[in-house]
Amino acid sequence: MTGEALPRLQRVAWGRVLRDAMLAAAVALVLAIPLVGFQTVEKNAVLGISLRFGWVAVGVAAVFAGRIAIALLRALRPSPPAWAVPLRLAPLRQTRIFGALLVVFAAALPFLPFSSRYLVDLGTTVLIYVMLGWGLNVVVGLAGLLDLGYVAFYAVGAYSFALFAQWFGLSFWEGLPLAGLLAASFGLTLGFPVLRLRGDYLAIVTLGFGEIVRLVLINWVPVTNGPNGISNVPRPSFFGMPFDRRAPPGVTTFSDFFHIAFNPGQRIVFLYYVILALALITNAFTLRLRRLPIGRAWEALREDEIACRALGINPTTVKLSAFAIGAMLGGFAGSFFATRQGFISPESFTFIESATILAIVVLGGAGSQLGVVLAAVVLVTLPEFGRELAQYRMLLFGAAMIGIMIWRPRGLMARREPSLRLNPLREPSG
């Protein structure tokens, strides 16, 4: 503890801190008694109850101690609430350099000495979420429309590719654009009636739409095979060359063509590069869009709808385009997901997926491309570290969402690059 901190600590109003901590402990006691103190146990198919008051005592003590710790931390480092800190502009050059380094690292990942099949696989998952995050970022971050059912478009992309492959024998590269188009048309169909709604209504309708898609996937058994899902989704090929040990007659496998030994890891690495390329294209595409009139219109609409109307922007068309483009990107990611897994079922498209993608966008700092990457890395890899803690995973996930929102309401990378600089020669300081 530094010398400066001590006098501050002496100024702590101990009476108030203790009273506060006791109050918190009392509330914790009330909360813990019914759900922690008693446990429902099933004996011979009859519900009974067992007591667990030791846990209650531990929990209440933890709350008491935690409350005092928080008060002391605050006294040591008094800080204004996060929302009072003015939004600072990101130093443009630093962000760019960091972004470029990140791309180089991602491209080199499969060949780095510490790399492994598991790591590349994990990287693929992270990149799927990065792509989904960038797609949703168009809708939430740029156009300011809250979409709680983004997973619907992801599902439409995955199922449409899987079904196209099943019915018409399309390969991944033929199915990918079709899946994107279909997802975009779903976005248009949904968006057309509901985009006149205000923010929160829109959120709940999109949530309902996500659930409708999932319920239809479960119940429309003749087409979707219901809860059993679709298996044997074709794997992507490298310009028509499959990643197999042996190819059917007339087809050369990837390993034969390059005269290298067959290794099942080649497909994993290839899939990784496919999603990396898709994600980078998505990034370039959305960054470009932001500079086009349509992107400017999205951001203007997010800031003030009435002013936009007064200036002659048609809000419905502008919102619809954001919705359709976001949906299309989700559809691409979905068909990649289908080809990577080789198997899809409605289980993969629950609300929790939508919540995760939205959390990635918002935790990253709505509108920030780099923030989405950081948030995706954090949210996807954190659970991997604590595999022993698997059962507490979602509990911590929920708590982290609340915690990060309170700590940084505008997300991890709130210092987002402005879309327009009035004086491009002078960088704003700090």
Place this chain on the structure above:
Amino acid sequence: MVPGSPCPILTDLAQFQAAIGVPATDLRLAAGPGTRLLWRRMAYFIQQLINGLTLGSIYGLIAIGYTMVYGIIGMINFAHGEIYMIGAFVALITFLVLGMVGISYVPLALLVMLIASMVFTGAYGWTVERLAYRPLRHSFRLAPLISAIGMSIFLQNYVQLLQGARVKALPPVVQGGFTLMHSGGFTVEVSWLQVFILVLTLALMAGFSFVIGGTPLGRAQRACEQDMTMAALLGIDVDRTISTTFVIGAALAAVAGLMVTLYYGVIDFFIGFLAGIKAFTAAVLGGIGSLPGAMLGGLLIGLIEAFWSGYFSVEYKDVSVFVILVLVLIFRPTGLLGRPDVEKV
């Protein structure tokens, strides 16, 4: 249409059912002579009406929590469905504890369950607001919503970890009922439990309307709803009013949880999600911010669900609710009883 059929509409319905793959026996409308059939359909209709009203009371009580919170602080309290789930668990645990100490007199047990679930769940409602929403009161628009989704995920897993993921089944507490009518070979049964649910809902609504309309607390709430800054200037403790709103909303949701525990007899940690969405749909249908609207919306959603499962298909009953939500928002965005909201610069 089949020539000479006794009841053309029925035939069409049966054909429709066959077309969508629902066995006609689901309707319990096997063929019979004309008038008898008509009575039978009538009886079936009334049965579904009663089932729907019971279900609707439950949704309505949850919807009030959504509509009150939305009215005052303008946010969707996404964790409200989880609060209802906690209410159901507290009711279940109270019942089991009562059984353990040997209290088996049903009215007393019901009363204790009611009070316990309202008090404990109210405490959860208060804590949720204090921890997850109050620090974000003046923040960026999406922040409280994300925090609410986080809270919802947290509470679901909290209950799952503490009480296990398996479905909890409860033996029926309130048994028996009476036959309302008996016609055309179809009996309309009303259980005492349904009577209990409907009467309790009516009583709570009456009490609640009195609190909002005739007490200082209700006046403070209405003032905060209209203009929070002005209310604060006039000496209303806004934070306390908002906390009380969450406690009242949670207590009403707890009653809904109690009702569901008794009515269906099975609960698990996941019941809050769907019930929460449906109750929010009910609040929007009735006009968000409007308290009678929430109850009306809840009843309508319950009726729609009961009739849909009774006449069409059980699988798509949740889809029907969402479709209705979308239709209402398109054609009447302010809901049935909501006031049009004029956006000002």
